[in-house]
Amino acid sequence: NTKGLILCFGEMLIDFVPTVSGVSLAEAPAFLKAPGGAPANVAIAVSRLGGKVAFIGKLGDDEFGHMLAGILKKNGVSDDGLTFDQSARTALAFVTLRADGEREFMFYRNPSADMLLTPNELNLNLIRSAKVFHYGSISLIVEPSRSAHLKAMEEAKKAGALLSYDPNLRLPLWPSEKEAREKIFSIWDKADVIKISDNELEFLTKTNTIDDATALSLWHPNLKLLLVTLGDHGCRYYTKKFKGSVDAFKVNAVDTTGAGDSFVGALLGKIVDDLSVIEDEPRLKEALKFANACGAITTTKKGAIPALPTEAEALELI
Numbered sequence: 001n002t003k004g005l006i007l008c009f010g011e012m013l014i015d016f017v018p019t020v021s022g023v024s025l026a027e028a029p030a031f032l033k034a035p036g037g038a039p040a041n042v043a044i045a046v047s048r049l050g051g052k053v054a055f056i057g058k059l060g061d062d063e064f065g066h067m068l069a070g071i072l073k074k075n076g077v078s079d080d081g082l083t084f085d086q087s088a089r090t091a092l093a094f095v096t097l098r099a100d101g102e103r104e105f106m107f108y109r110n111p112s113a114d115m116l117l118t119p120n121e122l123n124l125n126l127i128r129s130a131k132v133f134h135y136g137s138i139s140l141i142v143e144p145s146r147s148a149h150l151k152a153m154e155e156a157k158k159a160g161a162l163l164s165y166d167p168n169l170r171l172p173l174w175p176s177e178k179e180a181r182e183k184i185f186s187i188w189d190k191a192d193v194i195k196i197s198d199n200e201l202e203f204l205t206k207t208n209t210i211d212d213a214t215a216l217s218l219w220h221p222n223l224k225l226l227l228v229t230l231g232d233h234g235c236r237y238y239t240k241k242f243k244g245s246v247d248a249f250k251v252n253a254v255d256t257t258g259a260g261d262s263f264v265g266a267l268l269g270k271i272v273d274d275l276s277v278i279e280d281e282p283r284l285k286e287a288l289k290f291a292n293a294c295g296a297i298t299t300t301k302k303g304a305i306p307a308l309p310t311e312a313e314a315l316e317l318i
């Protein structure tokens with residue numbers, strides 16, 4: 001694979017999802033294992049579309065950790081940046097969409113292995129060889145993974161990588177809303193590309209308006225591309241020179257988990273070997289159309305990883 005390397009940094013975990021829909025966690029009769037974690041989903045999205053990708057993170061040296069490592073490998077994601085913690089366990093989440101429409105979460109993270117990745121454990125050669133470095137925010141919450149996160153970003157940037165950031169706000173994980181905003185903004189101006197969802201736009205700007213002025217209030221001088229995904233309304237894009245939207249594809253959505261990660265992976269695959277796509281509006285729109293198609297397909301099947309498309313599937317929808 002002669003493509004440029006995309007590196008995804010962050011957590012991989014297992015979501016336990018009730019076998020029946022519309023129940024609270026306490027009412028669930030049993031759970032299904034759904035491997036995920038946003039940066040890991042993005043890595044597999046890139047690989048399934050034919051890109052070259054590695055994942056950097058830490059798993060527990062336990063049954064779940066080895067299962068997740070096996071999923072990365074089976075999906076063609078390099079494990080050169082993967083480490084195992086000998087004492088802490090792999091992160092687990094229990095997630096349900098209750099009948100009242102509210103999501104309920106419970107996490108095993110006290111602390112989980114991903115939070116214990118240290119700066120010394122980073123594979124610096126791998127980081128320095130990346131053309132694109134993509135990251136999420138959960139590792140930012142606590143030490144030592146916060147320091148590892150900051151060092152990895154810095155090394156990638158020094159070596160000339162494009163930095164791509166998706167805050168992936170899972171609010172129940174954060175000690176407070178204030179801390180979530182502060183830590184997200186603490187690395188905001190390091191990113192070259194930022195992708196947020198409409199909900200994250202509202203949260204970060206403390207508004208309930210989704211418009212250009214609100215989106216552009218988040219602009220920073222070094223940013224090259226800001227993307228706001230709008231579910232079945234597609235996405236908006238903003239660069240220094242132009243802005244606009246790309247419509248979504250009409251599909252029969254059954255589970256939107258992983259749609260944003262699929263979108264990001266698809267876009268990064270389209271720009272890694274030619275960053276000038278970002279500055280050329282017709283080509284950027286083509287790339288975003290492809291990303292929208294990948295996001296749409298991901299909503300048509302349950303779970304995130306099993307629902308990530310191949311290039312042929314995306315082209316067929318287009």
Ligand code: ADP
Nearest residue numbers: 197229230231232234248253259260292295296
């Ligand atoms: P996130 O998963 O980060 O919340 P979105 O739900 O906005 O992000 O989804 C990302 C992209 O996936 C959207 O921009 C859109 O292209 C596609 N998508 C998501 N939901 C749907 C849907 N119901 N129908 C068609 N496309 C969708």
